[in-house]
Amino acid sequence: MGIRQDIQRKNIHHYLRTKVHKLDIGTLFNKKQQIVIYGCGDLGKYLCDDIFEIYDILCFIDNASKAEMYHNIPIYSSFSLDLREVLINSEHLIVIVTPVWDFSNIYNYLMSISDKNEILPVNLLFTALEMGIDFSKYRFGSIYDEALRTMLHSHVTIKEIMCASSAYMFLQYLLLKDDWENTYFFLSDVFPNKLYHRMQAIGINCCKTASYDKEEKARLFDCIRLLALYASVRRLEVYAPDGMPEDVYFSRDKFTVLEDGTTNYLPKYVNRFRFMLPVLGDWQNATVYGYNQYAKKIILTGRLSIPEVIKDKVEVKNLKSLWYAKNEGVKEKILELFDVPIEDIRKYVKDGFDYILLTQPMKTFVYSFTNDEQLTMYKKILNKYDCSRVLIKPHPRDDFDYKNAFPECEVIRSDFPFEFFYFLDVPLEKIITIQSSAAMGLYPKEKVDMQFEYIKMFDEDLYDELTDIYNRS
Structure with missing residues (x-):
């Protein structure tokens, strides 16, 4: 009981604070909004005093109240058939819950009667009022x-x-x-x-x-x-x-x-x-x-x-x-969710694709970066590789047409993270990238061709910090 009283005192204090700052709870909803107040104690009555002339208060819910009315508004027990009728037949109803210590149980019970109503804890309304949020805009x-x-x-x-x-x-x-x-x-x-x-x-x-x-x-x-x-x-x-x-x-x-x-x-x-x-x-x-x-x-x-x-x-x-700790059913669910093309990957391995280029969306770093500049950059990077062995995995935000630019390479267009190659033990001879974090820390450094120098042309400070930390790791 002590905890409940303490929470209720805090909520009343919160309510009084809104009054001191001249914040009007009558501004939170559309006028004539239909409302039910759960709890006809002090706080519930304070709320009613403030809003009963503005909103359409259909009833109170209170299992302990000895009174049957307040401001000519009926007080029903939570088991009342009259309450069930109100909750089921109202078009758009908001229930304001004052005993917030029991909000979860109250919420679940009221939802079991009707799941079309808004059920909000009173302290949420007070805080929203202090932050100037107008509930009427969010219907x-x-x-x-x-x-x-x-x-x-x-x-x-x-x-x-x-x-x-x-x-x-x-x-x-x-x-x-x-x-x-x-x-x-x-x-x-x-x-x-x-x-x-x-x-x-x-x-x-x-x-x-x-x-x-x-x-x-x-x-x-x-x-x-x-x-x-x-x-x-x-x-x-x-x-x-x-x-x-x-x-x-x-x-x-x-x-x-x-x-x-x-x-x-x-x-x-x-x-x-x-x-x-x-x-x-x-x-x-x-x-x-x-x-x-x-x-x-x-x-x-x-x-x-x-x-x-x-x-x-x-x-x-x-x-x-963490991946190995998952059971096979969960792994299959994750692979399906990310649409990992396992059969395609197996075919790439069989066909000798053991280099992978992980691209970067360069336009997110340099807005003026053109497609021609991107093509020149990646041609220079791939110049030392046999493109018939290169698989290109574009960054999810990179929309460059790599298949047209590099017809000898295979392009895998999918939004699954590169980490799945690592989880599935796909044999890779070299991971090529400008700065993709997916290539860092998973494979030995000798398997990673990190082209940090291309960062330098748009952010020298980032280049200095990244190369320093990468070399020390």
Whole structure:
């Protein structure tokens, strides 16, 4: 009882704080919104006093109340047939839950009666009010609104959030976890579309940002903030690269950073990227990729030397060991999800393709970089190799036509991470790349032809730091 009273006191304090700052809960929803208040104690009555003239409050839910009415609004027990009728027959109903210590049980019970209603913990509303989020804007259409509805309404209890900007990052999470059913995946706009659609097809809870105009961008980021509040209220674990604009909004108190290529190993390079992070209501300037006080753990594969500044919170995982630890059924599910063309790979091996070129999307580094310049660069790199033995695996964001440029080579167009070659023990004589992180730390250095000199032409500081750390690793 002490814990419940303490939580209720905090919520009443939170409510009073909104009143002191003259924030009006009557601005959160569309006018005449139909509302049910779960709990007719002090906080439930305070809410009702504020909004009963603005919104259509259909009833209270309270199993302990001795009264039958408040402001001429009926008070039903949770087992009342009248309540069931209200929940089932209302078109778009919001249930505000004041006893948030029991939110999960209340949520599950109300959803068992009707799964079409919004069920929101009251502290989420107070925080949204303080952050200036207008719930009335998020009734339809937004992809993140859809995500919030899924998290609130799904028959699956969401326990973790995973933000991913690449197929490789998504793969890391699948290898780290035995169960993905209770995870919601937020995928950035550069995440491979085909992989996203396969995730949807097999029922993985996920959404993906898209290109949007300035107004839509602002709206989506408001939704992200709201989702971050939900994650904090439910104390969800969050896994993210800590470098996507989307993921900096999520709660920092249980935040685990996943490896994002070589970037995590380059402290000087990382220091260039700073975001304003919302921490405990204050906006603070901080570095990303785990180089801040809010990221509690960083999971790396040890591809390069781990910088001293983050060493204390790094946990090193061997991806191949994680792959071998999975049972055959899970491995098959992962291979199918990533659409790994195993038969094609076997044919390439049989036909003598034992060199592989891992390309880079050069236009993401240098916007003025032309196709002709890219062709010249890769011709120079491949000049010393027998192209009849070269397999080209383009970066997912590299749309250059390699088959036309290098007809002797085979081109494998698929969004699966290169790490699968390593997991499946595909025999490779040489891995050729400019700076692909996939080639680092997996194979002996003598098998890797790292063409760092091409980085120098667009970023000399990155070249210096990367070559130094690579040579020391």
